[in-house]
Amino acid sequence: MNPTIRDVAQAAGVGLATVSRVLNDSGYVRPETRERVLQACSDLGFVPSQLARSMVRRSTATIGLIVPDITNPFFPAITRGVEDAASEVGYTVFLCNTDNDPAMEALDVRKLRERRVDGIIFVGTTDRHELVTGLLAGEVPVVVTDRQLDDLDVDSVLVNNSLGAQAAVRHLIDLGHRRIAHAAGHPATRTGQDRLAGYQQALQEASIPYDPSLVVFGEYTLESGYAAAQILLGRAPRPTAVFAGNDLMAIGMLRAATEAGIAVPDELSVVGFDDIQMAALIHPALTTVRQPAYDMGRRAMTMLHERITGGIPAAGRRHIFQPELIVRRTTRRRD
């Protein structure tokens, strides 16, 4: 059994309150007494119970991080950013995977509330407004990342998806492409909608008519990118370029193109979104739109911390990162 503060007090020949004071560096303690207490602590191998502390302090120095799937290469970087920023302010993080399953999300939120986390960061989860509003109503600080909840007054860390998509498509247009397909993300996600909107916007600016038959929806997975490519590359005349909803889909499309004997970038240009580590490593290296995932994680955590420690106006704040086009080897001028 773990020794308690009482054991320490007895061993050091002092009262409970005194031990607590040296542990927390609060109030007056004679240096000599402090020394005796510290000695007793290490003699007994005393490890204070954060549980007991949390009960009375009504805060746990703990946050919940809800991601769809840590195995998806976009999320580890965000997670790491959150973790690092959390560590710096003494917080520990609970990790939850939901697979975008609303039931799972609700379960995780419940678990986190029972554990009395000081706050929750949602990253790229389904848009279940009720969940978040419930949290907000219960006065649980929340930050949402990689997902825009428009009608909700919640702190968010976002990337300008529309702008990123525009940059990607403009790049293709600048290279002389006119027949540009889009393998979009899930239509129910704001992220997917915004990128699609950016795609349309860029086309419009270049006076290229929007052709719905060149847009197919997927689920941000490699497989759905592969499937989307099979449809899109079958269109006649075949598109000369394609903008994918994310890197994983782009890589799936690359694969489909290779199998179909379509050379990239010679016969087909491809642009992704995210700039996951893999993007630079595949062959040919993927042209993509970079999201600063690590920094987004960090920012989400610092925003959450500010919200937790108060002093922040009640209104939901938004931090919007600007995406950046990274030109590599999957795009090429059309001759």
Added chain:
Amino acid sequence: MNPTIRDVAQAAGVGLATVSRVLNDSGYVRPETRERVLQACSDLGFVPSQLARSMVRRSTATIGLIVPDITNPFFPAITRGVEDAASEVGYTVFLCNTDNDPAMEALDVRKLRERRVDGIIFVGTTDRHELVTGLLAGEVPVVVTDRQLDDLDVDSVLVNNSLGAQAAVRHLIDLGHRRIAHAAGHPATRTGQDRLAGYQQALQEASIPYDPSLVVFGEYTLESGYAAAQILLGRAPRPTAVFAGNDLMAIGMLRAATEAGIAVPDELSVVGFDDIQMAALIHPALTTVRQPAYDMGRRAMTMLHERITGGIPAAGRRHIFQPELIVRRTTRRRD
């Protein structure tokens, strides 16, 4: 403020103990009473405090997962395995990144102990025996994954690294290679040592003399693979094949080879280790030795759970997975 069990009791017109009983499905409660209590719970939006529960139950249904860096593509799969298995038995997991820094590890362990986790899973962390023995002495259940601590009686989930390395090198030998280099992992890690030993063993079986100048050590990173390649490909005569300590290093070597104008697999065969997702996606697709990361994570968690709930003999158990050679496109018969 959150309503407490007392508020619920009052609202339902019953005693505290009764509320507790319906919450835990324990003891006798009249169905009608149960209904009233449940109603009061949802009326008040009552969320029980796991903190208070944990204090008296002396267990938190919480575990700590310590990984070097979630950003390293081998770890998300393990993490997911742990998480899934943990969820299934009602546990929540604290995630800690250490960057293999012993000081960070010690800090994280301390934090986890203060939080009174029911157990800790170490994955691929530095071999700080003192840390683990300290935990064991303090009767904190521990499982170690992806790291063999020989002289310690601790539960472990391992892969037969030596066997995997042998399979890789034998594959190269079967293809007619004789001058086979090894870009080894960090020499201080058991993993690195075992793979090196497997490499040597395979050479010996084929009566190929061991040439120390063909072995260079790295750190399991892409950069160190790149650096290792620069050294190894400079040896004369140039090796015709190389076995890398892990996939990341292999990919770094691929890159170095490409830059040096050495064609893979025509002029150089490369084998990796791990079979991270990326391995199948790069070009040419990487021949490698597969570790079942997700299953290793799952197994680690179930072992930990068995240890926590007791009934397991005191001796440290080992679960050893067999690695599997996956032949793709970076290896080729030498003509």
Added chain:
DNA sequence: CTCCTATGTGGAAACGGTTCCACATGCTTT
């Protein structure tokens, strides 16, 4: 010399649950 303040210390209540024990009721068994 008294009063006040700074310094130092200990006791007890509180945080929100679980669980042991006592007690009440209505049957069945001897």
Added chain:
DNA sequence: AAAGCATGTGGAACCGTTTCCACATAGGAG
């Protein structure tokens, strides 16, 4: 009729901290 048991309920102690308050001492100010 008394005893025993199954069912149903409530009170109080306890888990290990923090924190408020009371109290003690010593030195300086008036």
